[in-house]
Amino acid sequence: MSSMYLSALKLSIFGQSHGPCVGAVLDGLPAGEAVDLDALHAFLRRRAPGQSELTSARKEEDLPQLLSGLSQGVTCGAPLAIVLPNADAQPGDYDSLRDAPRPGHADFTAHVKFKGFEDAAGGGHFSGRLTAALCAAGGICLQILARRGIAVGAHLLRVGEVADVPFDPVCLTRETLLAPGNSAFPALDGQAAECMRQTIRAAKQAQDSVGAEVECAALGVPAGLGDPLFDGMENRIARIAYAIPGVKGVEFGGGFALSRMRGSEANDPFLCQDGAVRTRTNRAGGILGGITTGMPLLYRAAVKPTPTIGHPQQSVCLRTGEPVTLCAHGRHDPCIALRAVPCFEAALALALLDAMLERCSTPLGGIVHEP
């Protein structure tokens, strides 16, 4: 198995939900990049639990500890190792689940794959807790991208049937892009935010959970990032986004809606604006042939409802095969997507910085002029 994303940027994620910590090793960053730990902590707080009645009661400060990779406050070229302690682990909550897998969760498949040796507490390595490590790595990438004029943001596009206003694929501004991250609830429209809150509250009261859709975008992306075939931007982003537990669908630009259109509607006409080639519409979501066009990059992800719910559910005993009725007790979120919003920003930041680090023809040019 591999919990690594390996490209020009190499990310290794480790930890279990109720082990001593979760963490990440990020290898391949350029040297000389400042890392603002306060800003990183603030970013991690956006996904940290225990902050409202809409999220899990688990209390995690998620203060990032850097074990390596910095010298005098900037990256020194060595791998960056970050650890986030698990302060509020309660493995005991899950003892009853060892034999009865939670429907919709990885308990059963982890049991089959790891032959009963898996760490069952809270999903172990399969827990959403691991996304804290993803955000720690992605948060550092966000800082490096920001210094290069690239902004990344995301919001809850829909919770259940309650929809927020979507990002404008052509005229999206930095203010709009970054607003949800700076507000108490990650939505653009205040009224939608309030309805989403109610939807989540209602699900929680019903011992249930609710799914949601997240929209994520980047501005200031240079044209020419990504590759044909297996390393296109869609491939890279999807590969990371599907590492976020509960994601069951990912689409770019017009996405599935494009499959209902004709070419004359779906194609984005080219035009020249201030000396740069742009497109009038942006149904491609800023990606053509796997490579960035320079237009805003947009993708959406479908996040299923939290599988762990208090509501009684049918399961089986893995030892005896007998039917079991489960009522989960562990602390959990009524809507994981709420806390997952920054995770999608992290995923996009990782994919973008990775693709920037791979623009391999440049250094060769550079080397010609070397003494």
Add this chain to the structure above:
Amino acid sequence: MSSMYLSALKLSIFGQSHGPCVGAVLDGLPAGEAVDLDALHAFLRRRAPGQSELTSARKEEDLPQLLSGLSQGVTCGAPLAIVLPNADAQPGDYDSLRDAPRPGHADFTAHVKFKGFEDAAGGGHFSGRLTAALCAAGGICLQILARRGIAVGAHLLRVGEVADVPFDPVCLTRETLLAPGNSAFPALDGQAAECMRQTIRAAKQAQDSVGAEVECAALGVPAGLGDPLFDGMENRIARIAYAIPGVKGVEFGGGFALSRMRGSEANDPFLCQDGAVRTRTNRAGGILGGITTGMPLLYRAAVKPTPTIGHPQQSVCLRTGEPVTLCAHGRHDPCIALRAVPCFEAALALALLDAMLERCSTPLGGIVHEP
């Protein structure tokens, strides 16, 4: 850049639309596997052009030539190299496009990335023609999987607004799964097929193209394949599926619909059937925590309309920045999804065989008992 999918199975795809050939190197296959070249050719014929008025007029036999990897008709452990000659290349058709990129196509981004050195003829390495190589590699995987009781099939779930009946995520039979591949048009319902034909024909007559949605599934998949985080089955499949030109969305099981549900609806209850753990519903599409459950594996992909259309479109001259009106002349498909159907089977077969080859704990066990 990398046109390689690298895991336990290593696939390298090469070629350009109007070069001498397209091809693939497939490394990591077990030794001793028979390769039925006639069956492979038959599979390739399903995506080959020039077979009806609904597809491109380009005539390609796509007879696979094996350059290496076989000894006495079975894999010998050496990499398999397959070449498909480009018999009907007409690079001249594209001379006019060198400076005016086709909207919705990779012409512009390839130009930026490769600094004007790209092969512009028919999209060069970005052409749908490259999927012939993907199918050649995937077709061999399909044969190896079939010998192990794993069947893979796909159909056009929707063309524009015309929908076929979906695969049943729980009761899908091999007959139903393989039917579309064996019929003249890849749909389950005859009437839907006829309407789809009309929709495609209408788009063609309007010098236009139309998008579609493809559904792909596998039966007989053992539980326990895949990994958490970056190498889950969703990650692997999406990474390959997005290598198929025109794919802008991929979803698994309930996909985006799950984001509208509550956990009590979305979770699949477990039950024990004939001594095996199964789920009553299959909204997970046979994947939990990135790992196969043993239930039918299902995914869907959104394919945008063919970007190349005769209908006049706005573009710009990349030299002067002047506006240009384009009316494409090159041969092209009014609905690329039609020929792409087997490509999604190939993508799933590659991802499945790859994951099977990675079940690395098994050999260690084996080695204990070695003399």
Add this chain to the structure above:
Amino acid sequence: MSSMYLSALKLSIFGQSHGPCVGAVLDGLPAGEAVDLDALHAFLRRRAPGQSELTSARKEEDLPQLLSGLSQGVTCGAPLAIVLPNADAQPGDYDSLRDAPRPGHADFTAHVKFKGFEDAAGGGHFSGRLTAALCAAGGICLQILARRGIAVGAHLLRVGEVADVPFDPVCLTRETLLAPGNSAFPALDGQAAECMRQTIRAAKQAQDSVGAEVECAALGVPAGLGDPLFDGMENRIARIAYAIPGVKGVEFGGGFALSRMRGSEANDPFLCQDGAVRTRTNRAGGILGGITTGMPLLYRAAVKPTPTIGHPQQSVCLRTGEPVTLCAHGRHDPCIALRAVPCFEAALALALLDAMLERCSTPLGGIVHEP
């Protein structure tokens, strides 16, 4: 840059000589493997400094801390993260070196590569200190291999001109193989050990250092591990061995001596013994065509003298270009090879377990018989 060894087994090494710690993430281990932390600590003690007047005065207990990967004392399939705190860091010792690179050390090249942002203290990420992380990962592999009847050992074959008795490539016993690791000084012959001690002491007294050659071997290796071309056992072992600072040569079996022989001498005749195919001699060092033969696996590495010495040396100021005379003050080993001996065992253990995990044809066979 990459500080990762990536194959079936994925190892990511992080840390700097005078940072808070060094560590490793080991991903891809099978689930259900017990990890004996006391045995691992004992193994790490073999390379730890501060244990005699022949090694650096730096005091490091190197007690391994496992951050993840275990559940109830056995591997749970999740990545294993290990940290070794730097208890006795003294970065101040190296302030004077920021501008004047030590001859023979990575100071200069690190400065060029990382543009002055490198962590210069004690070589930072280039320090031999990083081999503690390599040994932590390799030490766990050694335990897994031992359970499968594979023993790995190493000794100082030569220090300067003082030679130990070499391992017998055909009749090597486990007792002999493991003896150096269990004795106070890693050599087979007591008298050689004493002369080596004197040679190292003499170098130290002269404010100098001395090079050495290490021989490493494995017994019980099954035939059939490794691959042709780039992933042969020689390639894998050399790739890891050259990660040990100071290694400037690696040879297998007869090594360079084979280049002086004729084929009739160099080839190892085959014979059948107790139903197994073996070779009468073992000049191949247990590897043919990159794949193990089942005979003892042998390799040797040349370790240069510690570059950091008290003896005055010529350097230049990287700011002004002015000549500088250096007399190192930092604590260092008069013979790094002495403490590097277990590192070569770790390197071999990693390469062997990795190759065992890749015997990918086995699981496919297994899957045929699956329900």
Add this chain to the structure above:
Amino acid sequence: MSSMYLSALKLSIFGQSHGPCVGAVLDGLPAGEAVDLDALHAFLRRRAPGQSELTSARKEEDLPQLLSGLSQGVTCGAPLAIVLPNADAQPGDYDSLRDAPRPGHADFTAHVKFKGFEDAAGGGHFSGRLTAALCAAGGICLQILARRGIAVGAHLLRVGEVADVPFDPVCLTRETLLAPGNSAFPALDGQAAECMRQTIRAAKQAQDSVGAEVECAALGVPAGLGDPLFDGMENRIARIAYAIPGVKGVEFGGGFALSRMRGSEANDPFLCQDGAVRTRTNRAGGILGGITTGMPLLYRAAVKPTPTIGHPQQSVCLRTGEPVTLCAHGRHDPCIALRAVPCFEAALALALLDAMLERCSTPLGGIVHEP
């Protein structure tokens, strides 16, 4: 198994000794690089057989056929696929070997690994014939490096006990470096060349073969290429060099001799020359901490004698275990090292270009200034 070298540059090698061809896919080259096919052919002729009584009688023109990757004579960013037909295959020569493995060859280990399904003819995928594909890929890298002022050359440093004059690690000139490649026999000293010829001829007359040592160097290498730990230049070069059949030892700079020195001898003093930092001696072979110093890069490889010899040898029947006496009949070289010389140049060129393509901090800088 993997026959791929995967880094920034991705090389996939395929083919069998007596199959239709051998070939390579080279992915990751920058776009816009001219490829001189005549120069490439001339380079391949240096390792082609059938050119003198000192080499195998097999006649191969080795005219490279490019299947993809070029547009108007320059690289277009798409993968480069090269094929070299096997014109003079005679698989029949090896039928007798199916059951009796040649001592010193990969026959036995290939049989174990691939369970009897291996292509036994002439070693199949394990044949030295595969190095033609390595040279085709490396030859293209040599052209790209040459345009950037980097020259690579190699010579036979020793055949049996006959030694050539070594390259001067400090004062090596381009004329000297490239001379062996341009002369009929790859040695610097004419008299040495003549004695080497006699040594090879004598071995051949005795139905035997002889080993040799090859020295390879590069001039004009910029400082700062390579990485610490697993991707140092030594690691990269060794990983490729060990892919050349028969290589059993690789050393850099002073190599094994350094293990006999003291630090005060082994360290290369720094000095400033014409504004550049250089070293007075070059025992490091142009590599410190895995990273290039800018001094000449030097490495040497030990090549064992050709295992296939007419001289009778002991083997066993893999079916019955009975002893067998082998007298090889297939065409083979009395000294494989003679034709392998350009392979070591190809290996170094691949490793250097790969490391240059990975200098990932440069493009990020570049992107800051992007509109």
